[in-house]
Amino acid sequence: MAAVGCTALVLIATAVTGGSVDEADSLPGGDAMGLNVEAIPAEYRDWVIQAGKLCADAPAALIAAQIEAESNWNPRAGSHAGAQGIAQFIPSTWATWGVDADSDGDADVWSPPDAIMTQARYDCYLADEVRRYKILGVENRQLMLAAYNAGPFAVAQAGGIPINGETEIYVPKIIQLMQKYSAALDETSGPFGARVIASAKRWLGTPYSWGGGSISGPTYGFAQGAGTKGFDCSSLVQYAVYHASGGKILLPRTSQVQVGEGKAVARKDLRPGDVIGFQLSGSAAGYDHIGIYVGGGQFIHAPRTGQTVSYARLTDGYYASRPQTIRRYG
Incomplete structure (x- = not known):
């Protein structure tokens, strides 16, 4: 993850009932x-x-x-x-x-x-x-x-x-x-959060590319991403929200700015399709990683150079110990 801030996205969608997560049935x-x-x-x-x-x-x-x-x-x-x-x-x-x-x-x-x-x-x-x-x-x-x-x-x-x-x-x-x-999810129908997840999920396995990705799909990035066609964390979020909204919501390109858009959400109210920003590199870097919760305590994201769009757990120490903020766009 770049210290100057991830232009990447982490998609996080959750099924919460009475404050608990059904880990077995809500996972993809x-x-x-x-x-x-x-x-x-x-x-x-x-x-x-x-x-x-x-x-x-x-x-x-x-x-x-x-x-x-x-x-x-x-x-x-x-x-x-x-x-x-x-x-x-x-x-x-x-x-x-x-x-x-x-x-x-x-x-x-x-x-x-x-x-x-x-x-x-x-x-x-x-x-x-x-x-x-x-x-x-x-x-x-x-x-x-x-x-x-x-x-x-x-x-x-x-x-x-x-x-x-x-x-x-x-x-x-x-x-x-x-x-x-995995069952194909319709990116054009159903709740907004489900559409956000579906739009991101279609790119599972796509390489991480620093600076790569746009609302049109994977692209070559720059610097360490120059030779790789894919997404970084914030471009994946930008793509997913844009297509889930039918082109009506175009988020800014970086995670640090994306976390200022939409509506702030308390952790107890987290639900599928909400986006979570993480401070991975310290407060000076702002929220330099971002994603979408998919249930069972997991989220889908573009992690870092050398990895692919994939799932991670919110309870993993690497993420759980970092400051987080939750936003809702739809």
Whole structure:
């Protein structure tokens, strides 16, 4: 994140009832309502939906994206490293984590129900494990995926996503594939907040580009963003709000100015589509990051150079400890 202020956006949408957040059902892909079920082979749909309810860190859309990346839905898949089945478990990991989901008396790595539910169980464990490492600047979901691919020890040793010729490709691939398995949201109908989220969500997996992005979509940035076509945090917010409003609301370009627009909102009144500004670099830089809450304590944003438009958690220490302000534009 540039110290002079992020011309980037963080989209944040929340479902709050009585001051609490329903983490399982409000996340994108967290249940059948947020899942593009038609993209999943029919014989695996019920298991993917069930697996996606085990924890908020591994919603159904992510489970499906992982399976495509691991085996392309082939329950008999194998790898040169000895990984087996639709979710590609190596025997030693399966011996510890395998479950008998179909209740046939055997935890079988070649059984799709067993493998899919074990995948979700292992994802949830890894999410909690890497959260303990308190690695700043990388979303916990990305660290979870990196740990699934390379192992949690490799993530701890690297202090982030390991660069080994595979894991750094695996993680953004799955984040990108989540678009395929997430239910498409209509950017032109429904509540304004839902339209803001839909407009931002379509760009999941798009590279961060400092100074890049406009109301027309991803563009090349400048300075460290000169060679990358994408969005920064505030351009993503600007794009999402502009299209959600049918072109009626054109926000200023930088996060520091965007947080002065619209209506101030108290944290207890936060709702889907509200935008949150963060002071990441100290008060002198103003609110140098911004985003949109999507439910389950998460928001979607363009984080920083080298990363992509993705989800993060408001409870992550990197964000939770910073001053925040909430605005509503529609």
